[in-house]
Amino acid sequence: MRAVLCGGTGFIGSALAEALSARGDEVWIITRSKPAAPAAGLLYATWDSWLADPGLTGPLDAIVNLSGATIGRRWTPKSKALILSSRIQAAGRIADAVARMQSPPSVLVNASAISLYGHSESSGGRYPMPFDESAPPRTEDFLSETIVQWEAAADRIPIERIVKLRIGLALGNGGGSYPLLSLPTKLFAGGRLGSGRQGMPWIHIDDIVGLILLSLDIDAISGPVNAVAPDLVDNDAFGRTLAKVLGRPYWLHAPAWAIRAALGEMSALLLAGQFAIPRKALAHGYVFRHPKLEGALRDLKDRR
DSSP, X not given: OEEEEETTTSHHHHHHHHHHHHTTOEEEEEESSOOSSOOTTOEEEEHHXXXXXXXXXXXXXXXXXXXXXXXXSOOOHHHHHHHHHXXXXXXXXXXXXXXXXXXXXXXXXXXXXXXXXXXXXXXXXXXXXXXXXXXXXXXXXXXXXXXXXXXXXXXXXXXSEEEEXXXXXXXXXXXXXXXXXXXXXXXXXXXXXXXXXXXXXXXXXXXXXXXXXXXXXXXXXXXXXXXXXXOOOBHHHHHHHHHHHHTOOBOOOBOHHHHHHHHGGGGHHHHOOOOBOOHHHHHTTOOOSOOSHHHHHHHXXXXX
């Protein structure tokens, strides 16, 4: 396979590029500027050069779009505009490039996020019916509204098969949600956030990569794909499991009002969550490398 990765130098993109290269695929990274020390086995092109000549990579089999400004910044009007525009603009650029290709690729995998489904909480230790890929969007906050527009922009890319990978909380030592989520516990200040009942739709980086490969390889997969582990946990259960794995206490409750005061609108990243299941991935035979939270966290601890 010859694949183009947009956003291929980030946390997920770097892991995906390594996996594709390891299995013998030709990988082109589209980036703002070529790195001074390019990774072995990868090919690079700038956005400007690719848009000027979409054929410079040769005929493509696939495009993976992971581009977008990080959401892990305070949501000021300026940063919110950047979070949204970076995603819409990247999709628009890809659409422009594909429209001018003599032979467009057969598949696009476009990053999305599980927050599109809105919010759900546990009650009395019981979890609500989880969202699968058939659940409709619920635009309850800035993030869910952004994701709806992001997916709509991806749908305008003229490629026959489009997969929208709705990614949960990405767990990995090199980036994603885990470093921030684990820091208080490592500093002996672990405890529930807000009510502790908000869903925590987590997934290990190995399985994010695995689901992208599955989506590239199986022609029957299209539309939304929930990139979450099958193990449902709320914030309290996540925190207790993390404390157990790290050998730290779990005792400090961070009230919702304090988190809102500190983070403003961005507090939704910590205080709101979803319960979701990867129904489509399981239906197509995907076997998770890290299906349980405790095992996933122990793997990350062992890799440090």
